[in-house]
Amino acid sequence: MITKEEQKRYQRQILMLGEAGQERLKAARVLLAGAGGLGTVISVYLAAAGVGTLRIADCDSVEASNLNRQILHWGRDIGRPKTASAAEKLAALNSLIRVEEVAGRIDEGNIDAIAGDCDLIVDAMDNFPTRYLLNRTALRKGIPFIHGAVRGLYGQATTVLPGKTPCLRCIFPGSPPPEIFPIVGATCGVIGSIEATEAVKLLTGLGEPLAGRLIIWDGMAATADSIVVERNPACPDCGRSAQGKET
Amino acid sequence: MKVVFRTFADFREVIGAREQELSLPEGETVGGLLKGLRKGHPRPQEKPFDASGDVKTSIIILKNGRNIEFRQHPDTIIATDDAISVFPPVAGG
Numbered sequence: 001m002i003t004k005e006e007q008k009r010y011q012r013q014i015l016m017l018g019e020a021g022q023e024r025l026k027a028a029r030v031l032l033a034g035a036g037g038l039g040t041v042i043s044v045y046l047a048a049a050g051v052g053t054l055r056i057a058d059c060d061s062v063e064a065s066n067l068n069r070q071i072l073h074w075g076r077d078i079g080r081p082k083t084a085s086a087a088e089k090l091a092a093l094n095s096l097i098r099v100e101e102v103a104g105r106i107d108e109g110n111i112d113a114i115a116g117d118c119d120l121i122v123d124a125m126d127n128f129p130t131r132y133l134l135n136r137t138a139l140r141k142g143i144p145f146i147h148g149a150v151r152g153l154y155g156q157a158t159t160v161l162p163g164k165t166p167c168l169r170c171i172f173p174g175s176p177p178p179e180i181f182p183i184v185g186a187t188c189g190v191i192g193s194i195e196a197t198e199a200v201k202l203l204t205g206l207g208e209p210l211a212g213r214l215i216i217w218d219g220m221a222a223t224a225d226s227i228v229v230e231r232n233p234a235c236p237d238c239g240r241s242a243q244g245k246e247t
Numbered sequence: 248m249k250v251v252f253r254t255f256a257d258f259r260e261v262i263g264a265r266e267q268e269l270s271l272p273e274g275e276t277v278g279g280l281l282k283g284l285r286k287g288h289p290r291p292q293e294k295p296f297d298a299s300g301d302v303k304t305s306i307i308i309l310k311n312g313r314n315i316e317f318r319q320h321p322d323t324i325i326a327t328d329d330a331i332s333v334f335p336p337v338a339g340g
């Protein structure tokens with residue numbers, strides 16, 4: 001049930017989601033993997049929208065070089081764990097939701113405990129090996145998975161619906177070479193907002209998900225395109241060979 | 248044969264077009280197509296090209312929506328009406 005206080009707070013989105021949609025957001029538990037450039041943007045919008053439980057995982061502490069883009073981490077937070085820094089601000093933004101901190105590295109050993117009971121997994125990572133782990137977990141548990149990534153003024157996003165769409169590994173079979181990537185904070189705003197939009201849609205059933213399509217945002221030219229992507233029958237994570245292992 | 252060639256991000260800057268129809272010889276490979284691009288570009292030492300002027304092997308190439316894994320399969324054959332999409336890897340968060 002939506003309380004009087006919630007009716008007031010979420011009035012402008014209840015206009016389109018209805019109280020039933022708002023209740024779905026309230027009942028949802030979302031894993032946000034990463035509290036960096038993308039994670040801080042996504043978490044602000046999901047917290048503000050009233051997602052009932054936001055579980056935020058990150059293993060890093062705030063550094064000065066994060067502050068050009070990681071909007072929940074401020075000058076005074078340098079040296080603090082990113083999860084604590086983010087959770088404090090999100091709690092101040094919306095005390096009606098629950099923010100859970102997972103301060104540590106996501107790995108094979110803990111991913112089931114971290115993600116297993118979530119309705120949605122949102123990718124805000126900065127590396128592909130961890131993204132593949134999230135992707136595999138999403139496939140195994142049948143949890144929708146929203147991917148996003150950024151570099152410079154470019155970004156990309158897609159929504160993986162297990163069993164229905166290509167998985168992340170179908171589209172990107174190999175990790176790009178690691179690098180200290182250039183980035184302007186506003187690019188995280190664009191892609192993080194696309195991911196947050198997808199999350200609200202998936203949780204409430206609104207609209208058409210970004211499923212089977214990869215959006216490519218080009219901030220240099222100020223254009224957005226989407227490419228239809230196909231499943232790879234030989235995909236190590238969702239293809240035929242993976243079926244026996246993973247289900 | 249005619250194929251659709253779509254470029255994104257820094258490839259689009261280099262090529263100067265979002266989508267074009269190319270006329271290629273039968274049996275052309277993706278690697279061959281990209282070598283041709285390098286010839287047509289006056290300053291290959293930038294963006295998607297490496298120091299020797301070759302297209303970086305980390306590039307993402309989708310043929311009809313499927314990643315061809317260019318690093319391992321530059322000799323992937325292109326067929327009539329294929330749609331080839333080319334973009335750089337993006338991995339940050």
Ligand SMILES: [Zn+2]
Pocket residue numbers: 166167168169170171232235236237238239
């Ligand atoms: Zn797959």
